[in-house]
Amino acid sequence: MVSEIALTPRLATKLAELFATDEQQIAHQLLLSECGPRIPGGFADPMWIERVRAAALKISSGSLDKLAEATALGQIDWRDLVMAADFSSLNAHEVWLDDPISE
16 A cells, blocks of 8 residues: 655645635645555655646646646656656756746
8 A cells, every 4th residue: 555645845835826725625635646656657756756746736727627637647657747747857846846926
């Protein structure tokens, strides 16, 4: 059995920036259950999981439907998810996570 790995603080912050208050818990649970160590061909490394989850968040643009589509893509091939988010370099997700969303 694979243990659940919590969202990092910066993932939680970005999730709160992207999603409406009433959708945040659903988005949080979706990332925990569908986008983490259970991804086929993935790794249990927390940095890898943060990168994949950040890719799903970026693609979602604050939409639960898009987040579900992104996590589904990650279930097929996590590399496609990371590339779709334009996270080709290993630290691209860190730059995106650390950049506040402006509206």
